Amino acid sequence: MTIDLATPGIGVGRxxxxxxxxxxxxxxxxxxxxxxxxxxxxxxxxxxxxxxRIDVVPEGKSKAARLASGMVGRSSVLRGGRxxxxxxxxxxxxxxxxxxxxxxxxxxxxxxxxxxxxxxxxEADLRAIEPSDGVMYPGTVAxxxxxxxxxxxxxxxxxxxxxxxxxxxxxxTVEFNRGEPGFSAADKRxxxxxxxxxxxxxxxxxxxxxxxxxxxxAVLSAASxxxxxxxxxxxxxxxxxxxxxxxxxxxxxxxxxxxxxxxxLREQVLASHEICAAFACSVAVHHSWRPGVQRAxxxxxxxxxxxxRTESSPR
Numbered sequence: 001m002t003i004d005l006a007t008p009g010i011g012v013g014r015x016x017x018x019x020x021x022x023x024x025x026x027x028x029x030x031x032x033x034x035x036x037x038x039x040x041x042x043x044x045x046x047x048x049x050x051x052x053r054i055d056v057v058p059e060g061k062s063k064a065a066r067l068a069s070g071m072v073g074r075s076s077v078l079r080g081g082r083x084x085x086x087x088x089x090x091x092x093x094x095x096x097x098x099x100x101x102x103x104x105x106x107x108x109x110x111x112x113x114x115x116x117x118x119x120x121x122x123e124a125d126l127r128a129i130e131p132s133d134g135v136m137y138p139g140t141v142a143x144x145x146x147x148x149x150x151x152x153x154x155x156x157x158x159x160x161x162x163x164x165x166x167x168x169x170x171x172x173t174v175e176f177n178r179g180e181p182g183f184s185a186a187d188k189r190x191x192x193x194x195x196x197x198x199x200x201x202x203x204x205x206x207x208x209x210x211x212x213x214x215x216x217x218a219v220l221s222a223a224s225x226x227x228x229x230x231x232x233x234x235x236x237x238x239x240x241x242x243x244x245x246x247x248x249x250x251x252x253x254x255x256x257x258x259x260x261x262x263x264x265l266r267e268q269v270l271a272s273h274e275i276c277a278a279f280a281c282s283v284a285v286h287h288s289w290r291p292g293v294q295r296a297x298x299x300x301x302x303x304x305x306x307x308x309r310t311e312s313s314p315r
Contacts, residue, residue, distance in 0.1 A: 007077070008078055008114070011046070011108040012046055013044070013106065013107025014042060014045075015101075015102075015135055016040065016041070016135055017038070017043075017096045017097060017100045019248075019255055020037060020249065021035055021133075021246070021247075021248070023142075023195060023213055023214065024221065024250075032145060032147075033143060033151055034133065034134070036133055036140050037157070038139070038140060038157070039287060041095075043100040043103075044086045045084070045101070047082070048083075050080060052080045057082070057083070063129050063130065067105050067129060068083050070125060077114075078113060083108065083109075085101055093248060093251045094253045096133040099126070103126075106122050119137070123136070123148050131146045132148045139153060139156045140155060140156065140202055141154060157202060157288045160243070161259075161265065161287055162258070163273055165253070165254050165255070165276030165277065167252040167279065183223055190220070198213045214246040214257060215244040217247075218234070227254060229278070229279035230247070233275060240264075240268050240275075241262065242257060242268060245257065255276075256275060273285075
């Protein structure tokens, strides 16, 4: 049987979200950066070639439509198609839902062409659309989100459970990143120091040190967005032996970091749920994503079987 490699097929792409950021700030060189906290929830995109236009489901995903249209316009084998996004991430909450949609979209369109999308191409496309998290890289990374450029790969996080509370409302990432947080020169020096501490903490699986950095970053984030509940949440988290507190710096989520290897984990999860319920309109539980360890996001599609792929380097 002869296979025509130029004939496009149905493409599938996946990307994980990030539960806020372990650290986000501005360096002494005035470069805005963040450190991702990848979680096991994300977006699966399915691209079905056909026709001469791009249709997107759900209809409101205009950024994904823009990205898909640009990629199809450069393609030698695609003319149009239907892009369907299946996301487990709520929008405007600081869980990297928009970047996950875009990364999954790019991977799905490229997959339909029979190729993998190079990260340089992906970042160039995203750079033209919006500030982006670093979820196109496996593991935890430090990322210049406004520049859409990698700062450093920091490795794989230890197994963590994050109980999050949603404060309500939503935050527009593009609008948020137009502002300049009121960080002093001392704050910027501290951000550099915290980033220097976080890398080795992740490398050595030092959960206490990871939690200390994320908690301090949460406190410093008050310069950009007030969280009246934060001090009480930090005190309550310490009282139950949590590793720390993490926030979505440009979102509405505050979370409590828990070590999966703590024998008190079950009790801590229940206690964290009560702590978050005191300020939140909804509470969720997330788990850190560790490349090659957990399942990929999956999708049920009329033309596809559910595809559980282990992603050490997601397509």
